[in-house]
Amino acid sequence: MELFQASGLTCLLIPTAFFVTFVLLLLRASGRRGRRLPPGNLGLPVIGETLQLIAAYKTENPEPFIDDRVRRFGAVFATHVFGEPTVFSADPETNRFILQNEGKLFECSYPRSLCNLLGKHSLLLMKGSLHKRMHSLTMSFGNSSIIRDHLLVDIDRLIRLNLESWSDRVLLMEEAKKITFELTLKQLMSFDPCDWTESLRKEYVLVIEGFFSVPLPIFSTTYRRAIKARTKVAEALSLVVRQRRKQCEAGARKKDMLGALLDGGGGSGFSDEQIVDFLVALLVAGYETTSTIMTLAVKFLTETPRALAQLKEEHDKIRAGKYPCEGLDWNDYKSMPFTQCVINETLRVANIIGGVFRRAMTDVNVKGYTIPKGWKVFASFRAVHLDQDHFKEARTFNPWRWQSNSGSTTPGNIFTPFGGGPRLCPGYELARVEISVFLHHLVTRFSWEPAEEDKLVFFPTTRTQKRYPIYVRRHDASGQCI
Numbered sequence: 001m002e003l004f005q006a007s008g009l010t011c012l013l014i015p016t017a018f019f020v021t022f023v024l025l026l027l028r029a030s031g032r033r034g035r036r037l038p039p040g041n042l043g044l045p046v047i048g049e050t051l052q053l054i055a056a057y058k059t060e061n062p063e064p065f066i067d068d069r070v071r072r073f074g075a076v077f078a079t080h081v082f083g084e085p086t087v088f089s090a091d092p093e094t095n096r097f098i099l100q101n102e103g104k105l106f107e108c109s110y111p112r113s114l115c116n117l118l119g120k121h122s123l124l125l126m127k128g129s130l131h132k133r134m135h136s137l138t139m140s141f142g143n144s145s146i147i148r149d150h151l152l153v154d155i156d157r158l159i160r161l162n163l164e165s166w167s168d169r170v171l172l173m174e175e176a177k178k179i180t181f182e183l184t185l186k187q188l189m190s191f192d193p194c195d196w197t198e199s200l201r202k203e204y205v206l207v208i209e210g211f212f213s214v215p216l217p218i219f220s221t222t223y224r225r226a227i228k229a230r231t232k233v234a235e236a237l238s239l240v241v242r243q244r245r246k247q248c249e250a251g252a253r254k255k256d257m258l259g260a261l262l263d264g265g266g267g268s269g270f271s272d273e274q275i276v277d278f279l280v281a282l283l284v285a286g287y288e289t290t291s292t293i294m295t296l297a298v299k300f301l302t303e304t305p306r307a308l309a310q311l312k313e314e315h316d317k318i319r320a321g322k323y324p325c326e327g328l329d330w331n332d333y334k335s336m337p338f339t340q341c342v343i344n345e346t347l348r349v350a351n352i353i354g355g356v357f358r359r360a361m362t363d364v365n366v367k368g369y370t371i372p373k374g375w376k377v378f379a380s381f382r383a384v385h386l387d388q389d390h391f392k393e394a395r396t397f398n399p400w401r402w403q404s405n406s407g408s409t410t411p412g413n414i415f416t417p418f419g420g421g422p423r424l425c426p427g428y429e430l431a432r433v434e435i436s437v438f439l440h441h442l443v444t445r446f447s448w449e450p451a452e453e454d455k456l457v458f459f460p461t462t463r464t465q466k467r468y469p470i471y472v473r474r475h476d477a478s479g480q481c482i
Contacts, residue, residue: 035363035370035372036368036369036370037078037369037370037371037372038073038074038076038077038078038087038366038367038369038371039073039074039077039078040069040073040077040078040079040088041069041078041079042078042079042080042085043079043080046083047080048079048080048081048082048083048085049065049079049080049081050080050081050082050083052065053065053079053081066088066090066380066382066383067383069088070090070383075089075090075091075094075383076088076089076090076091076094076366076367076369084375084376085372085375085376086375086376086377086378087366087371087375087376087377087378088377088378088380089366089377089378089379089380090380090383090384090387091367091384092384092390092413092414092416093413094366094367094379095379095380095381095384095413095416096413096416096420097366098356098358098377098379099356099379099416099419099420099421099423100420100421101421102358102421102422102423103127103128103422104361105360105361105362105364106358106359106360106361106364106377107127107358107359107361108124108125108126108127108131108357108358108359108423109357109358109359109376110124110125110357113210113223114211116227116230117207117210117211117226117227117230118277118280118281118284119234119273119276119277119280119281120277121273121274121276121277121278122277122278122280122281123135123138123278123281123282123426124281131422131423132422134278135422135423135426137257137260137261138257138282138426138427139426140260141187141256141257141260142426142427142428142429142430143429144429147330147429147430147433148330150255151187151430151433152328152329152330152333152433152437153327154183154186154187155183155433155434155437156327156328156437157327158179158182158183158186158193159179159183159434159437159438159441160327160441161193162175162178162179162182163441163442163445163446166446166472166474167472167474168471168472169451169469169470169471169472170448170469170470170471170472171467171468171469172294172295172298172467172468172469172470173291173292173295173467173468174467176290176291176292176294176295176438177201177205177287177288177291178201179291179294179434179438180286180287180290180291180294180434181197181201181204181283181286181287181291182197182201183286183434184282184283184286184287185197185200185283187256187257187286187430188256188257188258188279188282188283189240189244189256189257189258189279190254190256190258196236200233200236201287203229203232203233203236204229204233204283204284204287206225206226206228206229207226207229207230207233207284208226208284208287208288209222209225209226210222210223210225210226210227210229210230211226230280233280234276234277234280237276237279237280238272238276240258241258241262241272241275241276241279242272244258244259244262245262245272248262248263257279257282258275258279261275261278261279262275282427285425285427286427289352289353289431290431290434290435292350292352293343293346293347293350293352293431293435294434294435294438294439295468296346296349296350297342297343297346297435297439298439298442298448298468298470299450299468300342300345300346300349300397301342302448302449302450302470303397304397304399307342307397307399307400308443310338311338311339311342311439311443312443312444314335314336314337314338314339315336315339315439315440315443315444316443316444318332318335318336318440319440319444328437328440332440333433333436333437336436336440337403338399338403339436339439339440340402340432340436341399341400341401341402341403342399342439343432343435343436344399344402344415344417345397345398345399345401345402346397347417348385348391348415348417349385349386349395349397351381351382351385351386351417352417353381353417353418353419353425354380354381354382355378355379355380355381355382355383356378356379356381356419356423357376357377357378358376358377358378358379359374359375359376359377360372360373360374360375360376360377361373381416381417381419384414384416385415385417390414444475445474445475446472446473446474446475447472447473447475448470448471448472448473449470449471450468450469450470450471451469451470451471452469
């Protein structure tokens with residue numbers, strides 16, 4: 001009897017499924033007739049082309065998903081991924097249009113799983129006047145004068161302190177992350193490295209892993225572990241915030257980011273929860289992205305000996321005019337033109353921030369097409385940076401393309417490693433300084449060679465857990481290996 005009941009239920013479900021699919025396809029078709037949507041393929045109902053996107057990003061080269069569709073449909077195309085219709089843009093003009101119209105035609109839109117890990121008050125997820133206020137505050141702590149007068153000395157000191165512990169075999173990615181985490185904690189809350197900061201960093205590692213897992217606690221132990229780690233991080237930071245608030249009330253103030261947040265950032269005060277979420281997001285930003293660029297810069301230089309030799313020559317010249325243990329100053333930083341070429345090219349090829357998601361707040365006309373209200377848009381920086389029309393031999397690491405005498409000009413909407421518009425990364429100058437100082441001490445104090453093959457690091461978007469091990473040899477003050 002149960003068998004017959006099951007068969008009857010199956011007979012009922014099959015035609016129902018076909019009917020629902022037919023209705024969805026019909027609605028999709030009628031919507032297209034009413035508006036000139038960007039060309040593309042929305043794929044299967046509900047699933048869309050999500051599986052194709054995921055499959056592409058599991059390869060060594062995650063570009064086929066965009067490359068194939070650009071060839072078929074053009075630089076602006078429609079698809080359906082992660083449960084929502086989405087317009088992808090590989091066009092620099094369209095990307096600029098999206099970035100510049102933040103809060104007018106488009107608004108920030110990220111998955112709920114990201115909100116769970118970062119917190120609803122993180123800078124990435126803020127909107128409107130609060131975002132403008134927080135973004136301005138963050139920019140004020142990362143501008144050139146603040147870095148020159150206050151931050152550079154600590155950046156130089158902490159990087160040298162970390163490199164002192166290196167010997168023989170080094171897991172470069174892990175060491176770079178340790179450096180950037182300690183630098184960020186110092187800049188945000190005035191903490192020097194200690195047992196507490198290292199304990200906090202270990203919890204952060206678990207939080208970061210949650211960004212690249214299935215965001216379902218029931219099915220993913222990684223995501224479940226990340227949520228628990230995020231709770232521990234928030235509790236630890238909440239304790240710091242409460243202690244610092246009491247100190248401020250007693251008249252003891254520090255000139256760091258936390259101090260500015262406790263003062264209200266020039267406006268009405270922030271709650272402890274808002275401050276904690278803000279700090280969590282800034283720690284993630286400083287920890288993950290800058291350390292990856294450091295690691296990949298070393299990898300690309302190792303694979304391009306001529307570039308490494310020229311970089312070393314530039315930094316040896318700076319070091320020759322200084323005492324052995326003397327730190328770098330702002331003039332030294334401004335005397336690193338080829339270093340900036342290396343950083344630019346690493347940013348362009350690696351694309352740590354591959355693009356940004358936004359949501360259309362109203363029907364938007366772009367390139368003769370209509371992006372319907374509520375649709376997601378994805379401005380792909382990676383697709384532009386790796387486009388042969390914009391950069392010759394675009395997938396080859398060539399830092400000389402950035403030299404001023406090369407005749408190469410790059411409009412602002414072509415090279416956007418730090419985004420743009422109202423959400424331009426507020427720490428872009430600080431990141432450049434940290435990477436420059438790191439490369440200076442690395443090339444003037446060490447020689448190295450890769451410990452093993454590590455191809456997938458070339459595209460960090462594949463989220464490989466490779467750590468890029470290298471064998472290092474320390475130099476003495478004269479530059480000789482010891």
